[in-house]
Amino acid sequence: MIIAPQWIGDAVMTEPLLRRLHARGERLTVGALPWVAPVYRLMPQVAEVIEFPFAHGGLQLKARRSLARQLAGRFDTAYICPNSLKSALLPLLAGIPKRVGYLGEARVGLLTHRLKNPPKAQRPPMVAFYSALSGATDAGLDRPLLQMDPVQLDVVLAELRLMRHAYVVFAPGAEYGPAKRWTARHFAELARRLALPVVLLGSAKERDLCTEIADLVSAEQPGKCRNLAGETSLAQAFSAIAAAQCLVSNDSGLMHVGAALGVRQVAIFGSSSPLHTPPLNEHATVLWLKTDAAYQPPLDCAPCFERECPLGHTRCLVDITAASVLQNIELVTQ
Structure with missing residues (x-):
């Protein structure tokens, strides 16, 4: 049994671990x-x-005990990807004899095979971090791979009234916080410059952000943006990404989905680091002002990994122009 992380991007980054175990x-x-x-x-x-x-928050012991009774005797080993105490409870309650995970949140007694959890500043890229749970000493940056059923993809595209490679997807959200989000104004300017129409994707919580972008564009180009945020299932969103000409996103779960599907993409980084959570995709390009030698003054504050800019300026994102993103879109779609 694999106990999955609770974030979409992290779930994608566990795929090389699962591939190793299956092999x-x-x-x-x-x-x-x-x-x-x-x-x-x-x-x-x-x-x-x-x-x-289960829901966010709390141990929810009653629900975990109930599920553990159903799972008892089914598994030899549990690989526990999250670092939380509650994620390690179910394998223990289900009596799974071998329980593998990283040390964290007083889990010593819950795990039988424990890996040292390095400080965040010294943690390897997350793909390698998860792959190490397999016991491999060569856990590296294997590219995560997701496979879309082509027949099902066509069915979903028909439901969404989308045609393959006839649009660009914007995923302007980032669950972690605004210090990872390129501005709505910049996304709108980029949409106006593109020849293809734009499909906006995100959760229901990101609906207002996507509406803001669409409204800014529609004043000059009515119908240029189609806002599907909060209107699709996650599986439908994956299909829309898989068939896009290009994906433009922040460092987010949908960025990792696009990378694992091999979609041409431009990934915009601000407070986080592409050294830690890169889009592992030969068709991806990353924009991060931290490593731009021409950008002055240098971003000594990046990466801060904060939800909101501690300095109040969010230069790491505000100063990435729509023109530079457009230039990179043209490069990856040639």
Whole structure:
């Protein structure tokens, strides 16, 4: 059993771990929260996905004990991807004899095979971090891979009234916070400069942000943007990304989905670091002013990994221009 992370991007980055486990003959069942489960349905090495009936916050011991009784005796090993105490409870309660995970949140007694958890500043890229749970000493930056069923993809595109490679997807959200989000004004300027129409994707919480972008564009170019934020299932959003001409996003879960699907993409980084969570995709380009020698004064504050800019200026994002993103779109789509 794999206990999945609770974030979409992290779930994508566990795929190389699952590929390693499957290659050595392990049958894989993934336990995941409902908003992450669709990621694992695009991994052919996963035999079964169990959606956990848990919510954010609290140990929810009653629900965990109930599910543990159903799972008892089914598994030899549990690989626990999150670092939280509650994520390690279910394998213990289900009596899974081998429980592998990183030390964290007083989990010593819950794990039988414990990996040292390096400080965040010294943590390797997340793909390698998760892959190390397999016991491999060569865990590196294997590219995560998701596989979309082509027949199902055509069905979903028909439902969404989209044509392959006839639009650009914008994913302007980032669950972590505004210090990871390029501005709505910049996204709108980029949309106005593009020849193709734009499809805006995101969660219901990002609906207002996407509406703001669409409204800024529609004043000059009515109908240029189609706002699907909050109107699609996660599986439908994956299909829309898979068939796009290009994906433009912040460092977010949908960025990692696009990378794992091999979509041409431009990824915009601000407070986070592409050295830690890069889009592992040969068709990706990354914009990060921290490594731009021509950008002055240098961004000594980056990466800060904060939800909001501690200095109040968010230069790392504000100073990335729509023109520079457009130039990179043209490069990856040639």
